[in-house]
Amino acid sequence: MDPILALAFGVVVPALVALAFVVVLRRPFARTARGGETDLPAPWAAGFGLAAAYGIGVGLLLGWPDLPPVDVTLVAPWAAGVAAFLGLIRDGRVRGAASGVLGLGLGVFMTGPIEDMTLRVGLIAGVTASMVALERGLARLSERLDPRGAALSQIVLVSGAALAVLFSDTASLAQATGGLAAGLGALFTLGLLWPRAAVLTRAAPAVAAILVTNLWGTTLFANGHPAVLAALTLAPLLVSFIPPLAASRRAILRIAVPAALIGIPIAAAGAFAGLRYFATEDASASEHATGPTDPTSPSAATPATPSGTPTTSGTPTTPGTSGYDPGYGY
Amino acid sequence: MRLFRSTLTALALALPLAAPTLGLATSAHAAPYTIDNSHTSVLFKTTHLGVSPFWGRFNNVTGSFQYDAAKVDASKVQFEIDVNSVFTADKKRDDHLKSPDFFSAKQFPKITFESTSVKAGKAAGSLSVTGTLTVRGTKKTITVELAKTGEGKDPWGGERIGFEGSFVINRLDYGVSYMPEGLGKDVTIVVAVEGIKG
Numbered sequence: 001m002d003p004i005l006a007l008a009f010g011v012v013v014p015a016l017v018a019l020a021f022v023v024v025l026r027r028p029f030a031r032t033a034r035g036g037e038t039d040l041p042a043p044w045a046a047g048f049g050l051a052a053a054y055g056i057g058v059g060l061l062l063g064w065p066d067l068p069p070v071d072v073t074l075v076a077p078w079a080a081g082v083a084a085f086l087g088l089i090r091d092g093r094v095r096g097a098a099s100g101v102l103g104l105g106l107g108v109f110m111t112g113p114i115e116d117m118t119l120r121v122g123l124i125a126g127v128t129a130s131m132v133a134l135e136r137g138l139a140r141l142s143e144r145l146d147p148r149g150a151a152l153s154q155i156v157l158v159s160g161a162a163l164a165v166l167f168s169d170t171a172s173l174a175q176a177t178g179g180l181a182a183g184l185g186a187l188f189t190l191g192l193l194w195p196r197a198a199v200l201t202r203a204a205p206a207v208a209a210i211l212v213t214n215l216w217g218t219t220l221f222a223n224g225h226p227a228v229l230a231a232l233t234l235a236p237l238l239v240s241f242i243p244p245l246a247a248s249r250r251a252i253l254r255i256a257v258p259a260a261l262i263g264i265p266i267a268a269a270g271a272f273a274g275l276r277y278f279a280t281e282d283a284s285a286s287e288h289a290t291g292p293t294d295p296t297s298p299s300a301a302t303p304a305t306p307s308g309t310p311t312t313s314g315t316p317t318t319p320g321t322s323g324y325d326p327g328y329g330y
Numbered sequence: 331m332r333l334f335r336s337t338l339t340a341l342a343l344a345l346p347l348a349a350p351t352l353g354l355a356t357s358a359h360a361a362p363y364t365i366d367n368s369h370t371s372v373l374f375k376t377t378h379l380g381v382s383p384f385w386g387r388f389n390n391v392t393g394s395f396q397y398d399a400a401k402v403d404a405s406k407v408q409f410e411i412d413v414n415s416v417f418t419a420d421k422k423r424d425d426h427l428k429s430p431d432f433f434s435a436k437q438f439p440k441i442t443f444e445s446t447s448v449k450a451g452k453a454a455g456s457l458s459v460t461g462t463l464t465v466r467g468t469k470k471t472i473t474v475e476l477a478k479t480g481e482g483k484d485p486w487g488g489e490r491i492g493f494e495g496s497f498v499i500n501r502l503d504y505g506v507s508y509m510p511e512g513l514g515k516d517v518t519i520v521v522a523v524e525g526i527k528g
Contacts, residue, residue: 002511063507070467070506072437073430113437169429172508221436222429 008061009180010175014080015052018183019190021049041196047087047203050183054210057179062172068257072110073173073221076213079106083209085201096136099205103131110216123220130233137236138204144240146254149199151188153239153262154200154207155181160266161211161232167226167273173214180210191329195325196289225276231269235262336468350481360396360404363491363525367391368482376501377514386427388441395525397491399455404446407459409523411441431508435501438466455494472497474521482504489527496520 025045033124055077058065065074083102089095107127111120138232141150158181166174184207191198200207215232218224239262372388412437416427416430430433445461452458452475460473476495484490501517502510 063502063505066505071430072504073434169426170431214519217430221388221434223425 004059005298006008006175010057013060014057014179015182015186017056018046018049019186021045022187022190025049025201028326033121034037040197043199044084044087044202046187046197046200047084047206049187049204050180050203051077051084051310053097053183054080054132054176054180054206058176061175069109073170073214074110074208075106075109075218076173076176076217079209080206083205084203086205092139092201095139095202095205096132099135100128102205102209106131106209106213109219110213112177114220120292125192127212127216128227130216131208133237134208134233135204135233137238137240138207139201140240141236141258142199142201142204145258146251147195147261148188148191148251149255149258151184151191151198152255152259153202153236155184155188156259156263156266157232157235158184158211160206160263160270161215161288162268164228164232164273165214165218167270167277168222169243169277170216170218170224172219177210177214180207185279223276225273228269229274231272235265235269239264280297352522355383358405360401361527362396363527364393365391365393365409366490366524366526369492369524371520373520373522375518375520376516380514384418386416386418388412389417391523393443395523397525402448402450402457403444405457405459405494407443407448407461409443409447413439413441432506434466434524441465446471451477453477456495463499465499466506468504470499470501470503476517476521476523479522484526490524491527492522492524494520494522512513 022045024043025042025048027244058074058077062074065071065077067078069075069078079102083099086095086098086102095161104124104127109122110127111123114120114123138150138154141153142149145153158177162174162177162181186200211232215224216228219226219229239258240321241260246255367390372391373385374387375383375385378384386404388411390412390444391409392412393407395407395409396405398404413433414428416433417423419426427433428436433441442464443461445459447460449460449516450456451459456475456477457474460471462469463472464470469484474495474497476493479492480493481491482489496518497517498518500515501507502515
């Protein structure tokens with residue numbers, strides 16, 4: 001795709017869509033939201049805005065996903081759409097429980113191709129738990145911090161997730177996840193002028209659904225790593241338990257410190273994912289230098305030999321992995 | 331006893347004549363062949379940044395076909411391609427091709443083709459094979475013109491036959507939608523199949 005077009009579809013359009021939802025869905029709901037005040041966005045508008053921003057970005061970048069979904073890695077736009085409706089639920093605990101039900105459904109759908117039933121049940125539990133942990137973590141951040149600090153923290157989280165997805169050999173989903181970060185960025189920017197626009201408490205289910213789907217999708221069906229998934233899923237919840245984050249009188253500290261703190265586990269996860277990615281690249285280069293090896297063996301993930309001496313060409317196993325047919329006769 | 335013998339004789343004579351109406355003719359004439367993976371090539375070609383053609387291949391192809399030169403309509407083809415056997419001489423690129431950006435091999439480990447009709451092709455001895463191609467869970471009907479490239483006995487007593495053909499698909503139709511401009515939407519697929527009789 002033309003870089004200008006990719007920037008427009010992956011960043012500008014999602015940002016404008018998120019902005020439009022929050023700005024437009026304002027006055028009709030303002031009086032009921034907070035008696036007398038007329039300058040409030042609908043509390044659930046950000047969830048719909050971010051879900052729409054992500055979905056439209058995916059549609060423009062990758063094509064509109066099938067309905068019913070066929071590809072488990074492309075279910076996020078639909079999951080986000082459903083999750084946006086959970087933002088209509090006022091009670092946080094009920095919203096968390098509903099997110100768990102959505103996570104269960106996502107788990108059942110996403111693990112469909114996995115035949116081992118015991119493994120599948122465990123993975124469904126994992127997806128459900130991730131959804132609950134992430135939704136609760138994001139909601140707690142938004143409830144306890146300066147809204148702009150929470151929004152900036154979410155931008156850091158989503159950007160880290162996009163990087164992790166990229167390092168799992170899935171650039172298309174990384175690009176789409178970047179669209180979510182752009183939508184959040186737009187709301188954060190608007191929040192600098194109009195702080196209530198950055199209140200994302202009820203957007204937590206939509207953001208969580210997108211991240212859970214993309215992170216689990218790339219962990220199960222690409223080269224993502226469970227440790228990266230766990231770090232990104234738990235980071236908001238962990239940071240939300242640090243008490244004095246919202247206490248500073250200086251707005252810059254209230255905004256920047258939570259984002260910096262959440263950035264620590266996310267940076268660690270990103271670095272780990274990057275090291276894995278480049279280690280396999282090195283192993284690949286080594287393979288080309290020294291001859292084919294079996295990439296399914298654990299040694300294939302480590303570059304060359306410690307002494308630097310050329311490795312032997314190894315034993316080819318299947319044509320699919322080494323490129324050579326071991327059964328070739330004549 | 332004589333009546334019993336004459337009845338048996340009549341049945342023995344009648345059975346071959348009745349066989350076509352019993353549906354036995356097709357299997358009797360269309361010889362079954364098993365695809366010989368070692369001598370079968372499935373290549374694909376796309377463009378890189380609109381600059382140059384780039385070729386890759388799938389190393390594992392399994393399947394079978396039935397072929398009857400005298401009654402082409404009775405022929406059938408089915409094969410499976412192991413997506414994990416994609417090979418472009420660069421492991422990193424092969425890993426990327428297996429990822430959800432392209433074939434999503436963990437969810438969709440096979441590319442399959444199953445014929446729905448076979449007719450005589452435009453050129454003499456060629457076949458026009460129409461069937462369902464399934465890539466990344468998406469089924470589309472395609473038609474492939476296959477030319478017979480050779481036929482004969484091998485040194486080990488087996489009988490072999492070869493076909494070759496090519497067709498073009500728009501990969502976006504199958505959900506393989508990453509970098510459509512940079513890597514081209516149209517993919518040319520060349521299939522050269524060798525089958526062993528029996």
